[in-house]
Amino acid sequence: MFKEKVLHNQEKLKTFLESLGLKKPEGLDYTVGIYYGEKLVGTGSIKGNTLQGIGINCKYQNEGILGKIITHLMKKSLEMGFEEIFVYTKPERIVNFTSYGFKVVAKGKYAVLLEWTQKGIEKYKEKLKELGVNDTQNTTSIVMNGNPFTLGHYYLIKKAAAESTHLYVFVVEEEASVFPFDIRYRLIKEGTKNLDNITVIPGGQYIISSLTFPSYFTRDEDLIKAHVDLDLEVFCTHIAPLLNISKRYVGTEPYCPVTKEYNEGMKLKLKKCGIDVVEIERKSLEGDIISASKVRELIKLGKIEKTEKYLPQTTYNFIKSKEAGNIIEKIRDSKSRH
Numbered sequence: 001m002f003k004e005k006v007l008h009n010q011e012k013l014k015t016f017l018e019s020l021g022l023k024k025p026e027g028l029d030y031t032v033g034i035y036y037g038e039k040l041v042g043t044g045s046i047k048g049n050t051l052q053g054i055g056i057n058c059k060y061q062n063e064g065i066l067g068k069i070i071t072h073l074m075k076k077s078l079e080m081g082f083e084e085i086f087v088y089t090k091p092e093r094i095v096n097f098t099s100y101g102f103k104v105v106a107k108g109k110y111a112v113l114l115e116w117t118q119k120g121i122e123k124y125k126e127k128l129k130e131l132g133v134n135d136t137q138n139t140t141s142i143v144m145n146g147n148p149f150t151l152g153h154y155y156l157i158k159k160a161a162a163e164s165t166h167l168y169v170f171v172v173e174e175e176a177s178v179f180p181f182d183i184r185y186r187l188i189k190e191g192t193k194n195l196d197n198i199t200v201i202p203g204g205q206y207i208i209s210s211l212t213f214p215s216y217f218t219r220d221e222d223l224i225k226a227h228v229d230l231d232l233e234v235f236c237t238h239i240a241p242l243l244n245i246s247k248r249y250v251g252t253e254p255y256c257p258v259t260k261e262y263n264e265g266m267k268l269k270l271k272k273c274g275i276d277v278v279e280i281e282r283k284s285l286e287g288d289i290i291s292a293s294k295v296r297e298l299i300k301l302g303k304i305e306k307t308e309k310y311l312p313q314t315t316y317n318f319i320k321s322k323e324a325g326n327i328i329e330k331i332r333d334s335k336s337r338h
Contacts, residue, residue, distance in 0.1 A: 002065065004072055007033035007043060016040055017055050025052040027176075029080075032072050034065050044069035048175075049082040049205075054089075070100050074116065084117040086205060088230070105206070106233040110226035113208075113234065121234075124204045125242055131199055140164040140247040140278075141240070143207055145292075147177040149187040149315050152251070152290035155283040157192055160249040163278075167198040168243055170207045178296065178330050183318070191312040206234050224258055228265035236273035247276045254282065254289060285309060299331045 007013055013031055014024040027047055034042035034056075042065040045053035051073050056065050077085045087097055091112050094104065102114040105121050115121065140160055146153055161167045169192070171185045179187075181202070189200045208231040239245070248270060253259040267277045282289045295307045299319070308316050318324055 001036075002041070002063065002068065003035045004068060005033050005035060007031040007040075012040065013043055013045075013053070016043055017053060020055045020057070022053070022055050028053065030073075030076055032069060032076070034068055036060065041065065042069055044073050046073055046077055046080070049077060049085055051077075051085065051087040054087075066096055067100075070097065074100065084115060084120060084205065086113065086115050088113055106230055106237055108226065108229035108233045110222060111230045113230055115205075121206060121238055124206055125238060127204075128201070128239070128242055131201065136165040136244075138163075138165040138246060139168070139244045140166070140249060141168045141170065141243070141245045142249045143170045143172065143203065144188070145172045145177060146184040146188050147179045147292045148295060148319070149184065149191050149312065150290050150292055150295055150310050151285075151312060152283045152310070153188070153292075154191055154312055155290075156249060156251050156280055157198065158195060159280055160278070161195045161198050164197065164247070167195075167249075168245065169198055169200045170203045171200060172207055173203045173205070174208075178334060179327060183327070187312075187315050187318060190314040206238065207231075208234065224261050225265065228262050228269060232266060232269040232273075236270065236275065240273065240275055245275065247278055249278045249280060251280055251282045255291075296331050299328055300334070302332070304328070 008031075010024070010028075013033075017024050025045060025047055028045045029047055031043060031045040031053065033040050041060045042056040043053060044051060044055075051070070054066070054069055056069075074085060087102060088111050089097060090110070091107060094107070094112055094114070097114050098104070100116070102116045103120070105113045105115050117123075119126075140163070142157060142160055144153055144156075157167070157169060169188065171181070171188055173181050175181055177184065185200065185202060192198055192200065208227065235248075248266070250263050250266065253263055263277075263279065267279075270277050282291075284290065288294070290310050295310050298304070298307045304319060307319060311319070319328070
């Protein structure tokens, strides 16, 4: 007889998933365990409105455990107030979720994004249409996090805007950064208000953050490929055609090998969709590349005044304000690079 219990022991969850060749997702909000007697034979978790960390002992694969996990997590997600529920899985496992009402948003070579909701991606596209679809030639895009918005970000946006009829700037909406989305979004809008041919847009659920893409793959290289493939499948299938986007601008990445590989994968994937990737050399100051991580490092060291040369005045004013107090404290206490 199988029993469902809330699983609080994260170390036990980690050990169980690793025994299946899976990584434990970080920052989980809720986990259910399926037990056969006292033995843990299956798990599933929720992070935000996304189902993650689903794993079943291979000896019990045909015992209806997956159905128990999905049903339990969907019910819990609804109790938590979510009307949209998402899940990432491998292509060969699509039917496991479509049979419970999930619909495919995008299918890549390595992974699939599915959603359970009334409108989902169509609702997001309706919001994009409300912005006024630009039907001119040379409409372009940038996707950025802005944690926080720096002069490096501004340089990329300004250069792209100068080379475009219209530029859409998508701000990653996932809350996986020390600067919350509403602050990042606001600072990007305030910092670019002098540019009249750009539209700053919340990325919603469909601009997938590399910080939160679930680790369903055992090797890092597979995870990166899966993320690139699926992220850009959503972009190519739903977003770019709607907004008539023909180019996507990115900054060069001299430090992070993961981001560099992402950019290279982006060039290959988007080219197949008829979208050019334009890579812009990162802006430097006194031989030092301007980056958000550099700004956070200075804040962590208590050298806020030294961040001024790397920031638009609007961002610097915010960092110096009382409103930023909690963020500054988090940066100083944090061990994360984000």
